[in-house]
Amino acid sequence: MLNNLLYTKECDIIYPMKTNLKKLLKYIQQEHKLIAPIKKDHGVFLSQTKDLNKIILSSQLTENSFKDFLFPQEQELFDFKGAELVKPKQYTAPGLALFGISIIDLRALSLYAQVFRHDPYFQARGNNTIVIGYLKVATPDQTFGIFKERLEEDTLEHLEFDVFVLDSNTGLHFFSGSPKGQKALTQAGIEDFENVEYVGPVKESGLDQTMVANYKKVKNSFKTHRKLWEELGKRCLACGKCSLVCPTCFCFSTHYKFGQKKKTGKKVLNWDTCFYSEFSRVAGGHKFLDTVAKRIFFWYEHKFVRIPDELSIPGCVGCGRCIKVCPVAIDISRVLAELGKPVSKLASRKTLKKKKS
Amino acid sequence: MKNPYYSHPAKILKIRKESPDSNLYTLQFKEAKIQKxxxxxxxxxxxxxxxxxGEGPFDICSSSMETTTFDLSIRKVGKITQKIHTLEVGDTISVRGPxxxxxxxxxLNQxxxxxxxxxxxxxxxxxxxxDYIKQKPKGQKIQVFFGVRSEKDFLFRQEFATWSKHVDLHLIIAEAKEKKSRYHQGVxxxxxxxxxxLDNLAVIACGPPIMYKFCLARLKDYPISDEDIYLSLERRMDCGTGVCQHCAIGPYYVCKDGPVFSYGKIKDIQGAI
Structure with a gap:
């Protein structure tokens, strides 16, 4: 069904359908703050906007991801008074509408839904947010992400979203993925949409084969490909930019912040990054991840070993944002390619860098 | 939904000085239903x-059959523990878990x-x-090796006499001992x-990584499988529920999948020990 929607003759594009998207977003704006891809000086970012004309509809990924909004950099957990925490009576969150979320980022969002299934703060934000996925299909053989994935018949049923908009040259096609999405589409006056039932992140055909292949490559590679990790450790600046933009990085630490009144304040959760040397520090000063090589391997382990082991889904969705922001041009796809080679055929340091475009 | 980050206030009922830098705290949750x-x-x-x-992970060290209170032995080693050592009986420590x-x-009782x-x-x-002293599983014997740097570092010293009646207790100090000392000298x-x-032996070990390295090497001389050697690992933890990533080793989280692992399970994991 999905593939049939993708291609017809160019002249079949039904422009009035675009009006439906405006109708939907206008309806959603009534009760939600709209977050959508907006052009800024240094790229297209998911940002809050009231002006629908500023929204960029493209097949390009935004520089940032949903995590800025559903898992903010600093989150208040509790107030405290004296020696005790004050438990929130209820968990509140602003009503957000996240529009323009790519299939790649929806995959990461499904991962977050699994990881934070017991976190009342994340759940409250999720419940108050309407997620509108969007895919603009430019060419029939379009692939996305560093793993060259394609849109397949069952792609949508393994993603968590409320509404999905497929923008192909046959026009706009709407899908609802939840009762919330159905309500929004109906209330916006869009009757021509298809319901997609979420059946979980793992396909019936079995585990994602790219994930399985990468798992094997990375798992014991600190021993088998030690030299490669040491080379990467020498090059990596441990700046943590990759983990900030990564839509599947979610590590955090908790802290106390004092308020104006004596012995009062807040317990907060902040993003952390495993690239910082303090990440593994225990009382007394010992750091288990005491070299950059160990820390960069730890980051790959999270994506390609730990998450697949725990949740049977890929911990890297292949967005490539880490490649884009890395100041020393470390390219995750090149590293994975090198890990697939026998040690004797490892490339030199230069080939681990991203190709010049 | 239960809040995984919420810690409950527990009152300090008793503080016992164990060593120059360690105290044993007997605690009780202020809310009776939480304690229960x-x-x-x-x-x-x-x-x-x-x-x-701040907060950090601490092993519980009272009997698991004691339900009205629980004990934590806390060594003054970092910012949080130094602050805890300033507390007195009646003060509050926040606790979540186990x-x-x-x-x-x-x-293991087999x-x-x-x-x-x-x-x-x-x-x-x-x-x-x-727990062993209270339960005395039929036919089971326990040997205990406890090593410290100097005599003053022994924890639970005042319980050694009672323990010795039930378990085969061996105490060793690294620094030179005084004459007539009842302790062994060495590592x-x-x-x-x-x-x-003993025969038919399983091992439980808890100590610094360097101790594991040398003990595991010695245990190879005995017919003990890697699956019968259990190690308790220490890591930084912020959530305690396998999310924050600080305590990850290979595919596991020390907080959720550990802190106890069989050696067989972690021996091939980079940096685990």
Whole structure:
């Protein structure tokens, strides 16, 4: 069904359908703050906007991801008074509408839904947010992400979203993925949409084969490909930019912040990054991840070993944002390619860098 | 929905000085229903701390059969523990947990046990010993090797006499001992040369990574499988529920899948030990 929607003759594009998207977003704006891809000086970012004309509809990924909004950099957990925490009576969150979320980022969002299934703060934000996925299909053989994935018949049923908009040259096609999405589409006056039932992140055909292949490559590679990790450790600046933009990085630490009144304040959760040397520090000063090589391997382990082991889904969705922001041009796809080679055929340091475009 | 980050206030009922830098705190949750619901297995830990300062993981070291209070042995080693050491009886410590998987005692009670504890890593062994004394599983014997740097570093010293009636206790100090001292002198692995190990043995070890390295090397000389050697690991933890990533080793989280692992399970993992 999905593939049939993708291609017809160019002249079949039904422009009035675009009006439906405006109708939907206008309806959603009534009760939600709209977050959508907006052009800024240094790229297209998911940002809050009231002006629908500023929204960029493209097949390009935004520089940032949903995590800025559903898992903010600093989150208040509790107030405290004296020696005790004050438990929130209820968990509140602003009503957000996240529009323009790519299939790649929806995959990461499904991962977050699994990881934070017991976190009342994340759940409250999720419940108050309407997620509108969007895919603009430019060419029939379009692939996305560093793993060259394609849109397949069952792609949508393994993603968590409320509404999905497929923008192909046959026009706009709407899908609802939840009762919330159905309500929004109906209330916006869009009757021509298809319901997609979420059946979980793992396909019936079995585990994602790219994930399985990468798992094997990375798992014991600190021993088998030690030299490669040491080379990467020498090059990596441990700046943590990759983990900030990564839509599947979610590590955090908790802290106390004092308020104006004596012995009062807040317990907060902040993003952390495993690239910082303090990440593994225990009382007394010992750091288990005491070299950059160990820390960069730890980051790959999270994506390609730990998450697949725990949740049977890929911990890297292949967005490539880490490649884009890395100041020393470390390219995750090149590293994975090198890990697939026998040690004797490892490339030199230069080939681990991203190709010049 | 239960809030995984919420810690409950617990009152300090008793403080016992154990060593120059360690105190034993006997605690009780202020809310009776929280205390009543607090059950743990030997080897499990809690996230404890002071609101406004921070929290960290601490092994529980009282008997798991004691339900009205619980004990934490806390060594003054970092910012949080230094602050805890300023507290007095009646003050509050915030506690959440218990977390992780403890020692598989049902399986282990089928075997004799060798407990290897180094320094303040010995803390978690106290639960195993106290439970053993209360339960006395039929036919099971326990040997205990406890190694410290100097005599003053021994924890639970005043309980040694009672323990010795029930378990085969061997104490060793690294620094030169005084004449007529009742302790062995040397490092914990020296006890393998001085003491004949029991048959049908499983091992529980808790101590610094360097102790694991040398003890594991010595244990190779005995017919003990890697699956019968249990190690309790230490890591930084912020959530205690396998999310924040600080305590990850290979595919596992020390807080959720550990802190107790069989050696067989983690021996090939980079950086685990």
């Amino acid at each position: 619901a607090f059950h743990f297995h030997p080897g499990q830990f809690v996230m404890a701390g002071i609101v406004g300062y 977390y992780g998987h403890g020692f598989p005692m049902t399986k 075997k004799n046990l060798l407990l290897l504890g180094g320094g303040c890593g010995f803390v978690t062994m106290r639960t195993v010993i106290l 914990i692995t020296d006890l393998f040369d001085k003491v004949k190990l």
